[in-house]
Amino acid sequence: MTWAAWRILRTFFLVVVALTIVLIIVLIVDGVDIRSLSHSLITGRCLSGTYGSTPHLVYCHNVDTRLMRLEGFDRYLAGLSIAPVILAIILGTNLIASEVEHKTVRLAWTQSLTRSKWMSTKFTLELAMLLIIAIPLSFTYSWWFEAVAYGSRVRPTHLFFDGWLMVAIAIFALVATSLLGGVVRRPAWTFASALVIVLIFSWYVQTDINPKIVPLHTVNIGVKVTVRKGVMHVINFGQQPSNSWSVFSGYEPLAPGGGIPNKGQEISLEDDVTNCQNLPSLNANPNNQMICLSKLNLRYVAIYVADSEYWDLQLRDGILYLSVAGALLAVNFWFIRRLRV
Amino acid sequence: MSEWVLQADSLSKRFGRKWALRDCTVSIPQGKVVALVGPNGAGKSTLLRLAAGLSQPTSGTIEVLGHDPHKSNEDLLRRIGYLDQERPLYRGFRVRELFRFGADANPGWDMQAAHLYVDQLGISLNDRVNSLSGGQQAQVALTMCLAKKPELLILDEPAAALDPVAREDLLRLLMRQVSDNGSSVILSTHALSDVESICDYLVILSHSRIALCDDVDFIVESHRFLSDPTSSNSRLPDGTTIMDTRISGRGVTHLVKMDLPIVDDSWQISEPTLDEIILAYLRQGVRNGLLDHVETPVNTRVLP
Numbered sequence: 001m002t003w004a005a006w007r008i009l010r011t012f013f014l015v016v017v018a019l020t021i022v023l024i025i026v027l028i029v030d031g032v033d034i035r036s037l038s039h040s041l042i043t044g045r046c047l048s049g050t051y052g053s054t055p056h057l058v059y060c061h062n063v064d065t066r067l068m069r070l071e072g073f074d075r076y077l078a079g080l081s082i083a084p085v086i087l088a089i090i091l092g093t094n095l096i097a098s099e100v101e102h103k104t105v106r107l108a109w110t111q112s113l114t115r116s117k118w119m120s121t122k123f124t125l126e127l128a129m130l131l132i133i134a135i136p137l138s139f140t141y142s143w144w145f146e147a148v149a150y151g152s153r154v155r156p157t158h159l160f161f162d163g164w165l166m167v168a169i170a171i172f173a174l175v176a177t178s179l180l181g182g183v184v185r186r187p188a189w190t191f192a193s194a195l196v197i198v199l200i201f202s203w204y205v206q207t208d209i210n211p212k213i214v215p216l217h218t219v220n221i222g223v224k225v226t227v228r229k230g231v232m233h234v235i236n237f238g239q240q241p242s243n244s245w246s247v248f249s250g251y252e253p254l255a256p257g258g259g260i261p262n263k264g265q266e267i268s269l270e271d272d273v274t275n276c277q278n279l280p281s282l283n284a285n286p287n288n289q290m291i292c293l294s295k296l297n298l299r300y301v302a303i304y305v306a307d308s309e310y311w312d313l314q315l316r317d318g319i320l321y322l323s324v325a326g327a328l329l330a331v332n333f334w335f336i337r338r339l340r341v
Numbered sequence: 342m343s344e345w346v347l348q349a350d351s352l353s354k355r356f357g358r359k360w361a362l363r364d365c366t367v368s369i370p371q372g373k374v375v376a377l378v379g380p381n382g383a384g385k386s387t388l389l390r391l392a393a394g395l396s397q398p399t400s401g402t403i404e405v406l407g408h409d410p411h412k413s414n415e416d417l418l419r420r421i422g423y424l425d426q427e428r429p430l431y432r433g434f435r436v437r438e439l440f441r442f443g444a445d446a447n448p449g450w451d452m453q454a455a456h457l458y459v460d461q462l463g464i465s466l467n468d469r470v471n472s473l474s475g476g477q478q479a480q481v482a483l484t485m486c487l488a489k490k491p492e493l494l495i496l497d498e499p500a501a502a503l504d505p506v507a508r509e510d511l512l513r514l515l516m517r518q519v520s521d522n523g524s525s526v527i528l529s530t531h532a533l534s535d536v537e538s539i540c541d542y543l544v545i546l547s548h549s550r551i552a553l554c555d556d557v558d559f560i561v562e563s564h565r566f567l568s569d570p571t572s573s574n575s576r577l578p579d580g581t582t583i584m585d586t587r588i589s590g591r592g593v594t595h596l597v598k599m600d601l602p603i604v605d606d607s608w609q610i611s612e613p614t615l616d617e618i619i620l621a622y623l624r625q626g627v628r629n630g631l632l633d634h635v636e637t638p639v640n641t642r643v644l645p
Contacts, residue, residue, distance in 0.1 A: 104430070
């Protein structure tokens with residue numbers, strides 16, 4: 001059976017391996033190029049802005065232009081980081097949906113082996129194929145992200161999926177798709193619905209689960225306005241680090257460990273905040289807004305995931321995806337024993 | 342070891358609101374070549390799929406070679422060969438590769454026999470499945486079943502859409518398997534000539550129910566044409582059930598099922614062919630819609 005499962009996917013797998021090798025080479029060449037250009041631009045003589053001689057000026061200008069051009073290209077390359085997940089969905093579609101549609105499952109399931117054995121053989125082979133492609137690709141991407149992100153994978157607006165997390169998401173996608181295939185029974189619909197479900201689940205993990213599985217950091221943000229000799233001075237205090245991922249910014253009750261306010265709390269605070277912002281005495285003393293808010297036990301905060309938590313978060317996310325995949329795999333084995341074909 | 346290759350008790354299968362099989366109770370003995378006959382949509386393929394373990398009954402039970410086929414029992418799977426109506430094969434495989442798959446998946450696989458079968462049919466082992474004609478694909482699919490050396494072959498319309506020569510080849514191949522290995526065969530078919538030529542047991546399915554199930558010789562022996570050329574109102578002998586009636590002029594001819602030997606000289610008695618009996622049951626199934634009424638006593642039947 002292993003041989004037949006391999007034979008079914010042989011051509012596809014070899015083509016994907018070839019494409020993966022090409023992609024890995026492109027990533028390495030691009031990463032090395034970007035690193036070298038960035039090094040020239042940031043740590044070289046171009047940094048000072050006084051380029052000196054005309055040839056040097058031209059050189060720095062060229063470096064800058066090439067870097068900008070590569071950054072455009074890198075957006076496409078970054079988009080290809082979803083490749084292991086797409087591959088997993090294609091393999092997952094092949095596992096059940098494709099065989100059900102072509103009715104070959106009737107041939108396979110009437111040979112002298114149980115459905116569970118058939119499933120475990122095909123799944124193991126497809127998992128091996130996925131890992132052979134996803135592991136080198138994911139780790140090349142990790143290295144490449146580091147090169148193009150100038151060392152920081154954490155941005156205020158998003159996090160990069162990185163390292164083994166990409167592999168874990170791909171395994172989750174493989175299992176989820178194979179289960180969906182038994183339900184949907186049409187490869188094209190299975191592919192489309194699996195893609196949507198994996199994206200929604202990843203989005204849910206990113207926005208709703210991630211802030212709950214790593215320690216969050218909070219910084220008070222505010223402004224202090226002073227007027228000296230008729231001149232208004234505005235002093236900002238508190239700032240979220242640029243290499244951190246913002247999970248909340250807004251007003252929260254001044255209670256220790258208040259955490260992220262839920263929607264209901266946010267709405268109830270809105271009136272108080274609006275009142276403080278519309279105080280008639282603000283013209284006389286702009287600091288009255290802050291005083292008003294502190295009287296109401298409110299503060300403006302930024303809550304974020306620090307860069308130092310990144311790998312911990314990736315590890316916990318990976319465990320989460322693999323746990324869900326494990327549960328879905330068990331459901332899958334239960335389900336195919338009852339599948340009517 | 343069970344004396345029955347297939348036993349179904351009140352077996353029913355429903356797809357959504359539609360019943361594909363209803364209250365089927367049937368027992369098929371070992372060592373028979375069984376024809377499963379019925380119009381399209383009668384539930385033949387559903388019954389065979391249930392027997393092959395590809396589907397689960399909605400209610401009732403089915404046992405094949407003494408096992409519940411849906412439990413995906415490896416021992417049972419080894420003992421049955423199933424040919425689906427749509428002859429699913431891995432289209433990108435070569436014939437040789439299909440056989441390799443068969444050998445990997447079946448401990449009792451007879452590679453020599455598989456090579457011999459396709460060689461006799463003029464199919465090369467290097468041919469790709471998708472380059473074969475429909476008939477050749479059917480032959481390869483049947484070879485996949487036969488090379489398993491199963492005790493029971495479950496074949497869903499194995500000869501459908503084959504030209505006469507291919508049909509003859511396929512049936513010959515099948516009969517050789519039966520004689521060489523003593524396999525039992527359950528095959529569904531629309532070709533009544535196949536039933537007469539190779540089958541010794543008959544199951545008629547109509548409107549999702551079993552209309553008739555018995556040994557072919559017994560079926561022929563237990564049915565008679567009764568003709569009365571002078572009147573269409575003559576009283577029928579006791580122990581007979583009308584299965585079909587033809588009226589011509591003033592006379593009438595009934596096909597009846599006999600529970601007792603007929604000793605009534607007022608009727609002209611003749612033996613029907615198997616085809617005529619099958620057609621009568623199928624026609625009656627169509628007329629009645631439901632086969633609850635197939636064996637309605639003569640006195641209560643109103644004939645056209």
